[in-house]
Amino acid sequence: MAQSTYLLTNQSSNRFWLYSLAGGLYTIGAGYLISKLGGTGAILSILAPVVLTMLIMVLLDPRFGLFLYLQLSFVVGFVRFVQIDVPVGLLIDGLLALTLVSLFINGQRMAWHRLRSPAFILIVIWFLYTIIELFNPEAPYQPAWFYHVRPFSLHWFMAACIALVAPITRKDISIMVNSWLAWSFLAALWAFKQQYIGLAPAEVVWLNSGFNAKTHLLFGQLRCFSFYSDAAQFGAEMAGVTVVAVIRVFEEKKLLYKLGFLFLALVYFWGYAVSGTRSALFVMLAGFPFYLLLKRDFLKLLIGMILAVPLVLLLLYTSVGSSNYQVQRMRSALTPMNDPSFLLRLQNQEKLALYLKDLPFGAGIGTSADAGSRFTPQHWAAQIPPDSWYVEVWIETGRVGLTLYILMLLGLIGIGVYRVWQLKDPWVIKIMYAFLAEFVGIAVMGYSNPVLSQFPTTSVVFISTLLIATCYRWDVNPATAALSTEQKRLSHGPL
Template identity: 25%
Template structure:
């Protein structure tokens, strides 16, 4: 009797909730009761309670969605990572909201969905595990794990937070490799990334052309240190939706060179004009951020592109046009334009006071680095060092560079591992760029190559690779380097010739 009752109940629930999807009189009654209940809780009890219920239900639905449809979790991670700073600006207070954990959790949920789906698991073969990029990713993770026993590190909390992030990035690299199971999947991702960064760049342009929203202005002026960082000589550095102008400028610059490379490689006139228009949008957003690192990224990446494609006639034309525009920018008699003056300051070298301070910091830290081959420990340098390892010698010295931070925290051994990792990445991308024959694939390879190279250049003066959403793209680009050549038309023709 009990068995029949349970079966009838399951059948009833299945009919109302799954088959009819609440489109029954009972379903309407339940939803109406929930709406009335939420209104009661909001007005008569506490508005925070109803908000908590909505957030909780939304979280549960997102949790299930990412597991059942992991590709949604993959793309949702990108979208949400663009809005991580928005809650703090809306609240206009100094409370630290751990929004950075959201992309991390979504990545793990999507990973759980990937490893439980056979269609994605079959993508992971010995080619993935034996590739140099994967091997060096694992070597770096192993080295970070060993840092837990670094005797110079006072706190394990900072180490755990750093290591946890690196594991989530490696998981994203793994997922990207699984999702990019066709040329169309890679092209879809590239379109998505360009649209996402264009939305962010347009928002920065809106801040420059129209001004900040009221909540953004209140948030900016609420902290004197933030004012000093965001405003230089009366010029407000635009930051878009991201946490600060430096992170925003680096993102715009990397996307600018990616889209420019696609424009130069485009065969269709309409596509070429569209890419050039988007390049201008990203370049303007980059210049409005006032980030000199972004200017250096664009210049270095264009030179890198010219070296990669020196055999093309159009590269000579691009080189001449770029040299003329760069010279005009540097010598044109424009003195009252704050944006142009900020761009010019990138190439002042030692005349820039901040560059002199960085040189002094490097000299100051050298004796410590020479005596600590594995560094002072993760999260011990600069501001993060003051938070997690107060009193540590390195916490008094701001690194101002990812390479310097690596040298300080991980020692010469860690820096050597990182540089080898970057070398392997560039070698892989360059190798397959010259091997593929499909023009579309060559365009995607060179575009992602110059973009990834620009992130490496940014590491010289900023802690660039590690900020959302750029770090997600960086690891997805590594998967593109490994997978795109498999879908080349030349490889497909070769495979067809061997078929009986």
């Protein structure tokens, strides 16, 4: 007894000295940072233990790394409010790499057999092709490959490994979906603040830098961008979550839930409207009909078409609502051949076709868009704006790469449809319907904007496509579940 008491006292004493040493080192380190960096040092000293705790949690459970990756993708846009240069992209790279390490550390709990999924094979084929592109002899500056391969394939490959192998639960999916909707709701409110109250000083600085004012101030009207990278990305996300919210209105059984998601749908839709992003309309025009096709509810699809046709005709052949800027932007989306910017895009694509005629593998990853302007501004690929995600893929990987990429997207959609149609559990069905319909809508919009290469859309798509492809993991037949519950009740006797 005395020996046990001694051991406990000794352990407590050791812990006391350990905590005291850690606290002392932390105090010295914080003091040094504050003395050298001032306010920035104070912020770093506060964040350091938080970051360390998160890193430990990622190593303990890769699911936390996946969840943190999704949250960070929404925080990227806040960098414009910080006076110091924060390499958020590299932080996300590091987080995904650390999460992959966590998979191996916790290897015995991981379901490695799911890497044989057809969806993962499609992503691996595309990933390997982008690696081969590193050796493209046409690339004027090969190190630029590292900047564009991340949104092209690397992050998708890494997120796919984690989403497939980690023991993700239904609760984890609920947290991810709810956090996605919550971030989107906050983004809509921030856009309303921009529209009806005004911009923050940091947002004004961003707007006046580069070409941002030219693309976000049209005819004296602000295209709201919230805390996302730009208005196009914000509009795409708002249109996507509008589709998700509307689907939940149809799928929820309880009236209170229906009303809650209807409210969210209206908020998100107006967020899309104040973004002034015309092409985001096609996220909804493609996503919601695809949802009805998934349900194989052709009566509702027919009713939807009957209701939609008069609205489309109203926008096409009347001037009703033209005094409202948002309505006029929607109207112009349906008449692209009357839009000078769309005609300019077609002219640019004709120029690109001449350059790419003899380049089946493209000019090399990292030669166009932002990376091209940064590293090889004199190259032809950097001088012609792609104005489209698929055009960017075409420029950098050629017609071979574009064909592979589109086949991958179509393959993922086909696999998703097959898997979803086999589901029995209502909860899983409504979640996967929303994921798949939103993915289809975003894929359609990719023709006009590079939304499939920007946060947070990439993170949502990269995770959701693999959740859809393996949705059978969470499927429970309601009849079987009810029978199992009844059997358990009988086995325990009467209550």
